[in-house]
Structure formats: structure tokens, C-alpha cells
Amino acid sequence: MTGKALAGADLVWPDWPDLPASLGALATSRDGGVSAAPYDDGKGGGGLNLGLHVNDDPVAVRANRERLQAWLPGRPAWIAQVHGADVVDAAAVGPDRPVCTGDASLATAPGVVCAILTADCLPVLFADLDGKVVGAAHAGWRGLAGGVLGATVKAMRAAGAGEITAWMGPAIGPDAFEVGQDVVDAFVAAIEGDAARACFRDYPGRPGKYLADMFTLARLMLARDGVERVHGGGLCTASAPERFYSYRRDGVTGRQASLIWIK
DSSP: OOOSOOOGGGEEOOOOTTSOTTEEEEEEOSOSOOBOTTSSOSSSSOBOOOOTTSSSOHHHHHHHHHHHHTTOSSOEEOOBOOSSOOEEEGGGOOTTSOOOBOSEEEEOSBTOEEEEEESSSEEEEEEETTSSOEEEEEEOHHHHHTTHHHHHHHHHHHTTOOSEEEEEOSBOOTTTOEEOHHHHHHHHHHSOSSTTGGGEEEOTTOTTOEEEOHHHHHHHHHHHTTOOEEEEOOOBSTTOTTTOOOHHHHSSOOOEEEEEEEO
């Protein structure tokens, strides 16, 4: 069922100018796989759903993961994401080990692949400028407000990272992410000053609802933890049905991945 190989054009290649040459990183789209609707590519072909937990045919998901594998130096460290802030060692995750629960992972050895699954939540990839430590974080609004990015940075520094650069992958954008007052309150409490409130616009015609800018919120959280080299943040999942899965848009849908590793 693996069929044709996954093409480079099916993938998202990070525009990440200070990513060290000794590291590799990519994100997937919904293109290039074998999953049937509603996990398809949105254009009449098979979709590259990589999530085993969304009721897609597991045979198709495993075939999709095998297609992705051709682009990677090792098996992705798939973790059980729970919208929290725990960081796990990607080297401890594997098909022959118990599932690790967390929302971020880090790696310090070549060939260990950090991996995050998303379908609107914000994936953030991290790299030490010396190329010694990498990390990946899953930042839905709860995890983002709860400090998952800071926890990842802290874990990377404890593992020997110096200056850190980050890339924000495809996520629901500021013109599509409708939230309530509880989300506004969570970020106002997490970020000092008025900067957080400025990341929310009143939703026209919907009192008590707001449009949230997760990309800018993430930049604020990263700056608080001393990470100023931040790239990406221009790809909206919800507004690109021909390219990305989006839970907010479709409900039942697949998952794309963001991955980073030391070569």
C-alpha cells in the first residue's frame, strides 16, 4: 500500500535561515499519502494522515508513515500529546517501548527524530545554534498559555543548548482562530503587560468572541524565555483546505507532522 514515494513538493520546508547545516527539519501537508476521505488530500487523491488516533484506517496511516520515513534518518519519536507542558527525551520513545505522554520532546544524538502531530495547534521546532540540541513542541492554546514553549527551552538548556532559534509551523491563523473570554484571560494572566490583550481582536457580530493570533502569542512567550530568533508563522491550516488538515474547519480530519533531528 506504500505505492509511490513521497515527493519533496508534498512537504513543507522551513524558511529558517539560522538553522544549523548539521540539522534537518521539515513539516508535512495532507498531500502525498494513501488515506481515503475525509483524510484524503482534498483534491481527489490520497491523504498523508499521520495520526493513528483519528479513526483513519491504521493500515493507511502506517503506509503514510513509511512514505515519510524515506525523508528521515530514524524513526520519529511519536508521543501521546495531552495539551500539557511535559517534555520527554525523544531517544526514550520507540515502537518497542511504552507510549510516552508529553507535549514536547528533545534530542541530543544524531538520528533521533523529534515529532509533533497537529491539525490547527501550533507546532514549534527548536534548534541550538551550535547544532547540539533540538526540540519540538505541540502548542495548542492550553499548552501555550501553560508554558510548554518555556519548558522546552528550559529542558534544552539543561541538555547543553546555548542560544536557541525556533520555527513556527502550520497552525490556525489570526483570521480563523475563534476563542472565548477564557482564552483571553489565560494569556493575560500568563504574559505581563498589555501585549497579550493586543493579540485578540473582537469577532465582528459575535459578542464575547475573539480572533486570536497564536503566532504572536508564541513570539511573546518565547521572548520571555530569551528566544528572539523566531521564524515561520505564516501558514494557516484553516484557510488552506487544499494543503493542510484543520480540526476547526473539518471536525473529522487527519494530522500533519513537524519534525527535527540532528544529522
